[in-house]
Amino acid sequence: MVATAMVAVARLGGNAAFITRVGDDQTGTQILDEFRTEGVDVSHAVTTPGLTSHRTIVLVDGRTGARAFLAGRGTANDVMPEDLDMEWVAEAPFLHLSDAGPAAVAAAKVVKAAGGHACLDGTHYHQTVDALLPHLEYLVVSRFFGSEYLAHLDGRELGAAAREYAGTLVARDQAVHPNPAAMGDSHAPVLTGGALLDAARRLRERGPNVVVVTEGEAGCWCASPDGDFHIPAYVAPQVVDTTGAGDVFHGAFLQARAMGRTLHSSLELASAAAALKCRALGGRTGSPDLETTIAFMSTASRHR
Ligand SMILES: Nc1ncnc2c1ncn2[C@@H]1O[C@H](COP(=O)(O)OP(=O)(O)OP(=O)(O)O)[C@@H](O)[C@H]1O
Numbered sequence: 027m028v029a030t031a032m033v034a035v036a037r038l039g040g041n042a043a044f045i046t047r048v049g050d051d052q053t054g055t056q057i058l059d060e061f062r063t064e065g066v067d068v069s070h071a072v073t074t075p076g077l078t079s080h081r082t083i084v085l086v087d088g089r090t091g092a093r094a095f096l097a098g099r100g101t102a103n104d105v106m107p108e109d110l111d112m113e114w115v116a117e118a119p120f121l122h123l124s125d126a127g128p129a130a131v132a133a134a135k136v137v138k139a140a141g142g143h144a145c146l147d148g149t150h151y152h153q154t155v156d157a158l159l160p161h162l163e164y165l166v167v168s169r170f171f172g173s174e175y176l177a178h179l180d181g182r183e184l185g186a187a188a189r190e191y192a193g194t195l196v197a198r199d200q201a202v203h204p205n206p207a208a209m210g211d212s213h214a215p216v217l218t219g220g221a222l223l224d225a226a227r228r229l230r231e232r233g234p235n236v237v238v239v240t241e242g243e244a245g246c247w248c249a250s251p252d253g254d255f256h257i258p259a260y261v262a263p264q265v266v267d268t269t270g271a272g273d274v275f276h277g278a279f280l281q282a283r284a285m286g287r288t289l290h291s292s293l294e295l296a297s298a299a300a301a302l303k304c305r306a307l308g309g310r311t312g313s314p315d316l317e318t319t320i321a322f323m324s325t326a327s328r329h330r
């Protein structure tokens with residue numbers, strides 16, 4: 027998720043770097059080369075000889091757009107706090123995270139102390155993220171995360187997807203990730219509309235200054251110090267593949283903030299970039315440049 031977000035930042039003209047661990051296998055070389063081609067700095071990525079790199083293959087049904095994820099987890103494990111060059115991390119005005127492991131929490135603390143802003147992309151809520159929440163400026167999460175958080179507050183058991191998500195954080199032995207949308211169960215029904223804004227408000231009580239819950243074509247819901255609001259999604263030129271729409275949304279949001287846009291205007295730009303992303307097959311192929319995004323915003327219609 028962060029990888030695609032950083033490519034989105036670079037395509038929009040921003041400076042992005044990505045920290046990861048890869049092995050010295052062909053997949054690892056391919057991963058780093060692809061970032062270099064996109065202009066994403068991987069000088070602080072860690073290559074560990076003898077390990078195999080993580081790879082995910084996404085199957086997209088051409089008729090329905092339904093997706094399945096085949097994850098080959100590899101043996102190159104998470105980045106650990108001791109892998110990080112904290113002086114370099116502290117220079118980042120924005121830090122984007124997709125997990126709440128020890129390295130993520132350590133980096134978020136350092137960035138916040140240096141006056142920067144940390145952001146978490148969350149797919150599913152699980153208590154494993156609680157330690158990170160107080161150190162975040164931005165929490166930008168999916169409708170599943172928002173729904174599961176409210177279920178958690180109600181004392182209900184989290185759904186299978188949230189349990190699996192927590193499992194992948196501790197034991198990286200999952201071979202197949204089914205479509206999370208198909209995994210919602212009765213414990214945490216997937217909420218819509220104003221209920222997601224309510225989730226954003228409740229999550230804000232946990233520390234992040236701004237909380238956004240995204241709802242696909244139904245747009246996103248934002249709780250902030252400047253008030254709470256909804257941003258409708260843009261109507262995509264054509265919807266070929268929505269994989270990575272959320273990831274591009276995050277990258278474009280952070281780049282818009284880095285360019286000095288207001289919160290509201292940054293979410294508008296993020297929504298437009300995410301809609302444009304859907305026009306092509308692949309997580310990153312459709313991720314737009316700034317000129318294309320701004321031109322699209324002046325002509326595109328909106329979902330209601
Ligand atoms: N079909 C679509 N058409 C237009 N905009 C879309 C579409 N799907 C997503 N978006 C935009 O992208 C944002 C994020 O999408 P979504 O809520 O699906 O993220 P996600 O659940 O993290 O998905 P993914 O994991 O595939 O990135 C939405 O708020 C919306 O602005």
Ligand SMILES: [Mg+2]
Pocket residue numbers: 027147149168272273
């Ligand atoms: Mg996402």
